[in-house]
Amino acid sequence: MAVLALLAAFGVPLLMAALLTLAGARGMVWRLMPFAALPALALALLAPVSLTMPVTVRLDWLILGAQFGLDGIARVFLGLTAVLWVAAGAAARHWLHDDPRGTGFGICFLLAMAGNLGLILAQDALSFYALFALMSFAAFGLVVHTRSKAAIGAAQLYIIFVIAGELALFAGLALAAGQAQTLLLSELRIAPMSDLAAALLIIGFATKLGLMPLHFWLPPAHGAAPVPASAVLSGAMIKAGLYGMMVTLPLGIQAFEDHATVIMAAGLISLFAAALTGVQQTNPKTVLGFSSVSQMGIIALGLGAALMVPQAWPVILPVLVFQATHHAMSKGALFLGAGAWAAQPGWRGRVLLTGAVLVPALVLAGLPFSSGALGKEALKTALAEGSPVWLPWLIAALTLSGIATTLLMARFVVFLWRSPPAVPPGARVEGLVLPFLSLVIVSGALPLLWPALVPGWAGPVNGAAPGAFWPVLAGMGLAAGAALYAHTVAVGTAAFLRQVTAPFVLLWERVALVGTRARRALRQLAQTLPATLEARGIGWRLGQGAIAALILLVLILEALAL
Known part of the structure; x- marks a missing residue:
């Protein structure tokens, strides 16, 4: 059997x-x-x-x-x-x-x-x-x-x-x-x-x-x-x-310090160099490819630490297995999501699928409490068992990797709208959405599923910190700044300044129009008020002081109307 x-x-x-x-x-x-x-x-x-x-x-x-x-x-x-x-x-x-x-x-x-x-x-x-x-x-x-x-x-x-x-x-x-x-x-x-x-x-x-x-x-x-x-x-x-x-x-038996140094150095380079290259791509699937290179840099950090200090392998192993599962589910969902999005015939379906695509994108970027954040926090703890010389660099790299991944995910979403993957003739939309959404659910729920799937290795993830939000927020800010810069270069500085100041110019024009209308109304009131007051004064038999006060009021209105 x-x-x-x-x-x-x-x-x-x-x-x-x-x-x-x-x-x-x-x-x-x-x-x-x-x-x-x-x-x-x-x-x-x-x-x-x-x-x-x-x-x-x-x-x-x-x-x-x-x-x-x-x-x-x-x-x-x-x-x-x-x-x-x-x-x-x-x-x-x-x-x-x-x-x-x-x-x-x-x-x-x-x-x-x-x-x-x-x-x-x-x-x-x-x-x-x-x-x-x-x-x-x-x-x-x-x-x-x-x-x-x-x-x-x-x-x-x-x-x-x-x-x-x-x-x-x-x-x-x-x-x-x-x-x-x-x-x-x-x-x-x-x-x-x-x-x-x-x-x-x-x-x-x-x-x-x-x-x-x-x-x-x-x-x-x-x-x-x-x-x-x-x-x-x-x-x-x-x-x-x-x-x-x-x-x-x-792994866990024999040390290879030279090999470990090369692997960790390659991991650090892959983590950030792939992100810098990926944000220059215009094909959304190629952007995801560079994201995979960057994410494998995280895996390399754990492998290198274990090769350098074999005693750390029992602690690093379950974290790397979780990292591999997290990346597999998230990246599979993103690729299938790109196809499902491109096959949608209308903008409403694309807007809804964009919301679904953001789930694995944010998970991969390391949103707090997601598998991306928990995996990196667990790896930081596991790396403490490795080389103390490399530890500060590895911790800093894992923390900053959230910024790099967020930039890549922002690039992917933007160019998914601008240049989606080509859809072959006859592709059936309904058959693409279900597998994509299934992986989205698994990707989002992985921290909850992991203890039931692998109870013997769930401890490092269960005990990990939820992760920080600031790397994702910083990545979003950099992505927004990069988008503004790219738009400025595309349309020109003068045109960009006109676009930025257009709402304020419009507001000033509306305020000026309201002021003009108010002055016109006051002027009309100042022109009609003397005759009205004279008639009222005669009818009410007002004294000379009251007449003078009314004349002063008319002068004030004339001044305001200028």
Whole structure:
């Protein structure tokens, strides 16, 4: 039973990819696309696995004796990955409904899904590498799908980095397996590992993770791929880089101070340099791609701290798993939201979806009490167990990252209105909104769901501070200032000043008009009042003093009317 459950998790997508090559089965396969990842999701939710009691099966007839299983870390990654593939599969079914290249996309989509889900279950180096490579190479078909000039350029850049990363990964796994004299990942990561093997593994996985300077493929690929593919590229596939480091590197066992320094430095650079580059982009999906690079910088800070001080790994591990889940749900929602927004035919629907898009955007920016804020606060606490030399810099970077992410999210929302993603003919609006809203709910409710989903690792998040609002507020202020500056440059300083002063000029003109009308009324009153007073005086037989007072009143009115 365990064998069938484990193999079905990635075997069902493989079978569906094979069936999609048959013309008679394509309609059925497309209808079942949202359900391809359900076996993996069911396995993650229902398997009798705890953090300390894994489920393992060995298949001696496969490759050189493949081994698959599920432990505490794999369970969380399998669950978050399956959720994203279910949502993306539901969106893909409607996004590519009438696409003439839909069959090719569907095959690559299912193969990438099988590789992504399978590598999480693989427990030997050969199976892990084979499924990791399947995911990476199949994703090439997702990036190049539209065959536009931008898509072809992005796909070429992507495949260059994939090949380089896979070569480094293969060399690192082979060297580490040779040194440990085993192919099992559980034994490989506890054996002494050379600096070279660790460096090769870090390069291979950091390429998938999108850390600078290995990030150049990521933003163009996210911008060029269809919306459902972008959601899993950013939300699920790049997390394979983090998962790979967790299951192959001797985290918590062996220190690599030089490697740790490089990773933390790359994380700090990625955190802010990606934001500075991303706010210059005009494609909203490319902006989200740079946001992923920036967010992976946060992950790198935790990984680097654990590599430098192995004793900190038990505290950092649950926080990084939460960070990965938070980013996966939020970023998947944002990409699917971009497609659902673009497919809306009227402005009312776009306004409503903009409100829904703001939920994962603010979560990602670190709104207090959200998963973004709680994750960073928990990571600050965990990093206190690491290097005291790096700690002040890491704390400052995590705090200021809220400003950088808020700027990126503001840029994304603005250009979602100005240049939304192209919608393929025949895309069904109603089929895109539901998966998007589902991820929005999960993203917003993650702090409440986390203790029930992963009770053994919920402590650091439950005990974290709610986070500060000022970084988000500062980011909003900077975004507003940048928008005003850009508008001034676009229309010219003189025109901008006219636009700014126009309301005050209008107000002054209205006040002047009211004053003119008041003076006219007083003048008319001053002209008619003497005759009226004379007649009243004669009729009332007023004395000379009263007549003089009335004359003085007339003079005063004349003066006011001037």
